[in-house]
Amino acid sequence: MERFETHTHDVIVIGAGGAGLRAAIEASAQGASVGLVCKSLLGKAHTVMAEGGVAASLGNVDSKDNWKTHFHDTMHGGKMLNNWRMAQLHAQEAPERVRELEHWGALFDRTKEGDINQRAFGGHTWKRLAHVGDRTGLEMIRTLQDRGIHTGVDVYMECTITHILKDGDRISGAFGYWRESGRFVLFNAKSIILATGGIGKSYKVTSNSWEYTGDGHALAYEAGADLIDMEFVQFHPTGMVWPPSVKGILVTEAVRGEGGILTNRNGERFMEKYDPERMELSTRDVVARSIYTEVQEGRGSPHGGAFLDISHRGAEYVKKKLPSMYHQFMEFAEIDITKEPMEVYPTTHYIMGGVRVDAETAQTTVRGLFACGEVAGGMHGANRLGGNSLSDLLVFGKRSGTGAADYASKIKDNELKINDIDIEGAVKEMLTPYENAEGENPYTIHQALQEAMGDFVGVFRTKDKLHEGIEEINILKERASQLKIEGSRMFNPGWHLCKDLKSMLIVSEAIARCAHQREESRGAHSRVDFPQYNDEKWGTVNSVISKDNGDMKLSTSPLHQMPEELKRIVEGGYE
Amino acid sequence: MSVAKLRIYRGDSDGGQEVEYEVPVEEGTVVLDAIHFVQANYDGDLAVRWNCKAGKCGSCSAEINGMPKLTCKTRLDTLPLDKPITVHPLKTFPIIKDLVTDVSWNYEVRKKIPPFKYPEDTDWKMQQVDVERSQEFRKCIECYLCQDVCHVLRNHNKKNEFFGPRMMIKIAELEMHPLDIEDRKEMLREAAGIGYCNITKCCTDVCPESIHITDNAIIPLKERVADTYFDPLQWIIAKVKGS
Ligand SMILES: Cc1cc2nc3c(=O)[nH]c(=O)nc-3n(C[C@H](O)[C@H](O)[C@H](O)COP(=O)(O)OP(=O)(O)OC[C@H]3O[C@@H](n4cnc5c(N)ncnc54)[C@H](O)[C@@H]3O)c2cc1C
Ligand code: SF4
Ligand code: SF4
Ligand code: FES
Numbered sequence: 174m175e176r177f178e179t180h181t182h183d184v185i186v187i188g189a190g191g192a193g194l195r196a197a198i199e200a201s202a203q204g205a206s207v208g209l210v211c212k213s214l215l216g217k218a219h220t221v222m223a224e225g226g227v228a229a230s231l232g233n234v235d236s237k238d239n240w241k242t243h244f245h246d247t248m249h250g251g252k253m254l255n256n257w258r259m260a261q262l263h264a265q266e267a268p269e270r271v272r273e274l275e276h277w278g279a280l281f282d283r284t285k286e287g288d289i290n291q292r293a294f295g296g297h298t299w300k301r302l303a304h305v306g307d308r309t310g311l312e313m314i315r316t317l318q319d320r321g322i323h324t325g326v327d328v329y330m331e332c333t334i335t336h337i338l339k340d341g342d343r344i345s346g347a348f349g350y351w352r353e354s355g356r357f358v359l360f361n362a363k364s365i366i367l368a369t370g371g372i373g374k375s376y377k378v379t380s381n382s383w384e385y386t387g388d389g390h391a392l393a394y395e396a397g398a399d400l401i402d403m404e405f406v407q408f409h410p411t412g413m414v415w416p417p418s419v420k421g422i423l424v425t426e427a428v429r430g431e432g433g434i435l436t437n438r439n440g441e442r443f444m445e446k447y448d449p450e451r452m453e454l455s456t457r458d459v460v461a462r463s464i465y466t467e468v469q470e471g472r473g474s475p476h477g478g479a480f481l482d483i484s485h486r487g488a489e490y491v492k493k494k495l496p497s498m499y500h501q502f503m504e505f506a507e508i509d510i511t512k513e514p515m516e517v518y519p520t521t522h523y524i525m526g527g528v529r530v531d532a533e534t535a536q537t538t539v540r541g542l543f544a545c546g547e548v549a550g551g552m553h554g555a556n557r558l559g560g561n562s563l564s565d566l567l568v569f570g571k572r573s574g575t576g577a578a579d580y581a582s583k584i585k586d587n588e589l590k591i592n593d594i595d596i597e598g599a600v601k602e603m604l605t606p607y608e609n610a611e612g613e614n615p616y617t618i619h620q621a622l623q624e625a626m627g628d629f630v631g632v633f634r635t636k637d638k639l640h641e642g643i644e645e646i647n648i649l650k651e652r653a654s655q656l657k658i659e660g661s662r663m664f665n666p667g668w669h670l671c672k673d674l675k676s677m678l679i680v681s682e683a684i685a686r687c688a689h690q691r692e693e694s695r696g697a698h699s700r701v702d703f704p705q706y707n708d709e710k711w712g713t714v715n716s717v718i719s720k721d722n723g724d725m726k727l728s729t730s731p732l733h734q735m736p737e738e739l740k741r742i743v744e745g746g747y748e
Numbered sequence: 749m750s751v752a753k754l755r756i757y758r759g760d761s762d763g764g765q766e767v768e769y770e771v772p773v774e775e776g777t778v779v780l781d782a783i784h785f786v787q788a789n790y791d792g793d794l795a796v797r798w799n800c801k802a803g804k805c806g807s808c809s810a811e812i813n814g815m816p817k818l819t820c821k822t823r824l825d826t827l828p829l830d831k832p833i834t835v836h837p838l839k840t841f842p843i844i845k846d847l848v849t850d851v852s853w854n855y856e857v858r859k860k861i862p863p864f865k866y867p868e869d870t871d872w873k874m875q876q877v878d879v880e881r882s883q884e885f886r887k888c889i890e891c892y893l894c895q896d897v898c899h900v901l902r903n904h905n906k907k908n909e910f911f912g913p914r915m916m917i918k919i920a921e922l923e924m925h926p927l928d929i930e931d932r933k934e935m936l937r938e939a940a941g942i943g944y945c946n947i948t949k950c951c952t953d954v955c956p957e958s959i960h961i962t963d964n965a966i967i968p969l970k971e972r973v974a975d976t977y978f979d980p981l982q983w984i985i986a987k988v989k990g991s
Contacts, residue, residue, distance in 0.1 A: 214797070215855065216890055217805045275872060278864030278925065280879045280886060287873035305883065311804070312886060322855075323863050353844050382799040416776025422802045501802065504821055505776060616788035660793025663760065664845040667792030 175600075177357035182208040182327070183581040184574075185347050185362035187334050187389065190218035191310070191566035192546025192573075193368030194317035195270075197326045199574025200366070205581055207326045208360060212333040212352065212384060216318050219370050219382055219547075220566065223310025224425035224497060226292055226302030227567070228560030229267035233288040235299035240264040241742045242298050247561060248743050250296045250456055251525070251554020252696040253712060254402065257735045258532035259552040263561070263568045270567035271303050279316040281305055293430045294559040296456040302560040307425050307497045313563060332358060334388070335672050336599040337365060337396045337542070338591055344396070344541030345589035348599045352669065355662025357600060363581035363589065366535075366573050367393055367528060367544040372406075375677045375684075376521035376631075377623035380412055380423035386673040387680035389548035393528040394679055394725075398537040400718040401550040401730075402526035403680070404687035404698045407557055408632050410460035412520025414478040419505045421520040424481065424498060426559045428515075429453040431494050433483040435464070436514070437472035443479070458556045458697045461519040465632050468518065478518035484511055519632055523562065525553040525697065526687070529717070534576030535569050541580060545573040551715075555696025605656075606671045612657025615670040622649050622677060630685045635701045639689040646682050653678060679725075686727050687716040749774060752824050753832040754782055756794065760845045767791075768832060779819040779835060780808055783847070795846040803956060806891030810847050811836040816893040816954045819847075838896040851892055857911050860939065864922055865930040878926040885921035885965060887957045888914065894951035894961060900944045910941035913951035913961045920965035923972070937973050942966070 184200045186193045189211035197209040211218060230238040243264035248255055275281065275289065281303050282290040291300045305312040322328070334349035347360045369389030373381025394400055411424040429435075435453050437443050447463040448455035455463075464479045474480050483491055488511035492499050495510075502508040502515060527550030528537050535543045546566045553561060606612065629642025653674050658667040693707035694700050706712060714729040735743070750773045755766040769790055771782040780798055787794050799805040801820045808819040813827060813834055827833050841849035894913040900906050911919075919932050919940065936942045945966055952961045959965075 213799055214807065214851070217799045217807050219799070221889075222800045222802065222804050272872075276866065278922070278928075280874075280882055280925065283874055283876040283879060287875050290876075305886075308804075308887065311889065315886060319863050322859050353848075353850075382801070382805070384799065417774050418776040418778055418781050419802070497804070504803070505778075505823075614788075614792065616792060620788070658792055660791070664795040664848050665793040666787060666795060670792075 175357065177359060179359045179361065180208060180329070181361040182206045183363050184208070184366065184577045185210060185360045186366045186368055187347065188218065188368030188370060188546070188548070189215055189328070189330070190220035190368060190370055190546060191313050191317060191563060192570040193218070193366070194314070194321050195567050195570025196366045196368055196545055196574040196577070198317065198321055198324055199571045200578040201324050201326050203575055203578035205578035208329060208362070209321070209326050210329045210332050210334055210347070210349070210360070212331065215328055215330045216314055218314065219384060220310045220563070221314045222382070222423070223313070223563055224307040224423065225294060225427040225430065226304035226309045226560045227271055227313065227563035228294070228297060228301050228558065229271040229303060229564055230264065230299070230301060231268050231271065231289055231291060231303065233284055234291040238299040238301060243267070243301065244739070245742050245745070246297050247558060248554070250556050250558040252556060253554065254695065254715065254732070255554030256532055256551035257733065257739055259569070261739060262532060262572070263552060263565055266568045267564040270564065270571065274313065274316050274567070277316050277320045279312050281312070292427060293454060294426055295429065295451070295454045295460070296558040297560070302430070304427070306493070307427050307495050309563065333669065333672065334392065335603060336595070337392045338595050339396060340589045340591070342540055343589060344539065346591050348596060350603070352664055355665065355668070359591065359596065361589070361591065363584040364541040364543060364577040366577050367542065367548050368546045368570065369548045371524045371547040372677070372680045373521045374673070375622060375681045376626045378412065378421040378627060379521040380409060380421055381521065386676045388673070388676045389544065390527060390683070391676035391679040393537060393539070393542065393544060394683070394718065394720055396539050396542060397720060398539045398542055399529040400527065400683055401529045401715040402555070402687070403524070403683040403718055404691050404716060405525035405555050405696060406521060406684060407457060407523040407525060407697045408461045408519040409522035410457055410464055410519050411481060411517035413506065414474070414516045414518045415476040415506060422501070422505070423520065423522065424515060424517050425495070426457070428481060428483050428495060428498060431483065432486055433481050435460070436480045436482065437467045438474055439472060441472070443467050443472070456556055457559065461632060462699060464517065465519055474516045476516050478516040480514040481517045482514035484513065487511070523547065523557055525555065525557050526550045533572065534579070535573030536576055536580070543573040543577045545569040555698060603672070606658045606668065609655060609657045612655045613652050615656050615658065615667055615674055618649055618653050618656070618674055619670060619677070622646070622674070622681060625649070626681055630681070630688055633699050633701050634688050636689065639685055642685045643682070643689065646678060646685060650678050650682075682725060683718045686725065687718065690716055690727055750829070752782065752829050754786070755832045755834045756783070756786065756846070757836040758794070758846050759843065761843055766834065773824050773829070777824045779810070779812055779822045779824065779833070782824065783819060783835070795844070795848045797848055804889060806889030809838055809891045809893050809896065811838060811896075816896045818891060818893070818956050821956060838892065840896045840902045841892070853907055854890070854892055854895065854914065857915055858918060861915065861918055861922070862930050862932060862935070864925060864928055866927045867929050870927050874926045881924045881964070882921045884959055885917040887959060888917055889957060890914065891956060893954045893956065897950045897954050899948065899950065906941070906944060910944040911939070913945070913966065915940060916942065916945070916969060917959060917961055917965040920969055923969065933973050933976050936969055937977060942970055942973060
């Protein structure tokens with residue numbers, strides 16, 4: 174077997190988005206030696222694209238806001254399926270985490286009084302989102318990146334983790350390769366934090382980047398951890414529709430937060446029909462379904478979407494509050510949003526489901542394996558409120574950093590072993606596409622998977638379609654077992670895609686099978702054949718995916734019981 | 749549907765050449781779409797960096813018809829399609845493979861810049877007008893197009909002496925933060941080599957975020973450095989104060 178380099182750390186963090194960076198900073202502050210591994214360059218993770226803001230009940234604009242209201246809103250947004258303890262910790266700790274960013278150099282937009290400004294977003298009772306125009310994610314990632322590089326974290330960038338290694342039932346390392354050279358690399362670790370983000374690349378129309386192949390979900394699954402709530406994929410109501418090149422690119426909810434109005438081809442403000450109270454600022458699941466329905470029933474815009482108009486706010490205001498959106502439409506679509514409406518349609522955006530974790534420490538069901546950020550499940554239940562992801566990254570990034578460092582501190586150096594057989598298996602698996610004399614093009618399989626997920630596991634679902642989807646995924650799994658690629662191992666995107674496909678197929682199967690199982694509609698999961706909530710049967714359980722003797726096992730597990738005082742808050746007692 | 753010809757540079761540190769590909773052009777097709785088409789249909793191993801495909805992450809920089817640009821923001825219909833479009837990697841950085849270059853130098857330099865430091869007694873009140881100066885520079889997506897085009901780095905390879913325009917705005921952003929108390933003037937003059945910049949403004953011209961790199965960052969920084977180091981009065985005051 175070829176030789177490969179080895180690095181040793183107490184804690185390995187996989188992923189350098191908001192969650193991974195925050196986790197690495199914290200683990201390092203706790204005294205652990207930390208390695209931060211990411212498959213793109215540092216600072217390019219998905220978090221950089223976040224636009225609208227980070228939710229925290231600072232109460233700078235609406236002084237009535239407090240953690241209880243934020244908790245209440247999050248639980249209602251999640252249709253009560255959330256891990257209540259995560260939602261509680263998140264609401265309580267988000268303000269401190271945001272202020273901390275300011276201490277590390279972030280420059281949020283200000284109120285007249287000189288405090289951090291906050292804007293309205295769907296499902297939030299008060300103006301709650303701290304923001305920087307419409308580039309909040311960039312601000313967050315730069316701030317954390319600066320902090321991270323000055324706090325002794327070792328960064329391994331453009332390095333892709335392909336396998337997680339265990340010694341018995343405990344984590345002992347991670348295996349992967351340098352994208353630049355194609356050479357393998359081994360990380361010895363006492364604990365590992367997964368912070369790999371989401372899964373959107375399994376769908377054709379998505380706001381997500383190439384990185385969103387669900388690697389962390391798949392790595393956790395392979396390592397024996399539970400995944401929960403995988404049927405809950407958020408379709409953001411407003412993606413770009415035209416031109417084809419930019420289909421799916423996000424139009425931030427901040428457009429509606431700043432007063433944007435949705436209309437159909439007849440000029441009707443259709444949200445009046447679907448949610449007269451909250452209108453455009455209803456939750457994402459409702460707005461996405463409304464736009465979808467308008468288009469299905471023949472009232473769509475010329476390119477098959479809805480109109481979203483912000484021009485009434487005036488050119489100066491729009492350019493100041495939504496500069497990226499202004500440029501995005503000007504440059505990609507030649508549309509001046511200060512004068513004309515945009516056309517928008519739902520786009521695959523976020524996965525609420527993910528690796529099951531303990532709320533306090535973010536530890537998964539595997540010892541030494543932690544997860545935070547989008548890859549973790551539970552916090553958002555059946556539907557995530559806008560702005561609640563960036564705050565989630567901070568709160569649970571920090572908590573997982575503490576959890577993983579604490580766990581690692583109890584293990585002696587050299588106590589854990591790496592099994593040679595595991596490494597040989599990983600190497601063999603990785604090199605197969607080079608050795609196959611015949612095989613399929615990974616790009617072809619990827620396109621087929623994206624089509625299938627859009628067609629069969631999309632916004633509206635039925636038993637039959639989901640069944641077809643699962644069959645199709647099985648066929649694609651078969652085809653993907655025999656891939657062939659060309660070129661060398663150096664920076665080879667085709668080779669990378671072979672590994673991505675493995676992750677995407679696992680995640681897609683999990684999504685489709687959970688969606689098939691849950692015979693009700695709740696939050697982002699809409700079953701045409703079961704359009705109502707079924708609180709009795711489905712309102713009390715999470716869907717669970719786990720690996721059992723090499724096969725994917727599907728089951729359910731009961732929700733944790735919420736304490737009485739939190740129940741009262743959820744019922745409206747938060748003033 | 750019309751077609752375009754792309755001549756994409758393919759090679760590594762041992763050398764390489766342009767390879768011609770034919771790609772379909774739809775309304776709005778950008779250079780990065782064309783590259784993806786090549787990957788999926790002709791050469792799966794064509795190396796390119798990209799993430800957001802929305803002009804937000806600064807990964808996809810290349811030289812298109814000789815101009816440093818983001819491939820995800822360059823529409824084919826803005827280019828003359830009667831002759832082949834050339835796509836080359838950034839020239840200022842060593843090539844790894846095809847369109848991917850080794851930009852690690854930027855990360856090393858960035859680490860040398862002392863981070864934000866605030867006074868212990870601040871109440872964190874800041875006015876919007878005051879934060880806006882730094883906010884302009886914090887829009888930077890680190891695409892390094894400005895680094896690529898700056899002649900000090902590109903033609904004279906003074907990477908050991910000059911941090912380049914991207915790092916100048918990084919320093920400006922910190923220096924102009926309303927609460928920052930760190931002093932980076934000596935670094936600017938010495939290690940960062942601000943004196944090498946002769947204000948050609950090529951960096952500003954290529955910045956996809958339209959940051960006024962020269963006017964709003966480099967020139968004011970040059971003034972600060974000059975005030976501290978060359979103004980005899982400032983110099984005497986500083987001496988008397990003992991700083
Ligand atoms: C366009 C857009 C706008 C958004 N706007 C908002 C908003 O305004 N407010 C909000 O709250 N949320 C928003 N979201 C959602 C939010 O941005 C994401 O959920 C969040 O940034 C995810 O962060 P993360 O740290 O979990 O993962 P990411 O930031 O995606 O980071 C994942 C990291 O994992 C690494 N990685 C993945 N797989 C591997 C592997 N196999 N090996 C090594 N490294 C790996 C990647 O390289 C990357 O560094 C938005 C999302 C999008 C797409
Ligand atoms: S203005 Fe200065 S930094 Fe910018 S390109 Fe010219 S010499 Fe380089
Ligand atoms: S200043 Fe502009 S050109 Fe330079 S790296 Fe930043 S965004 Fe790119
Ligand atoms: S891919 Fe992000 S800027 Fe082009």
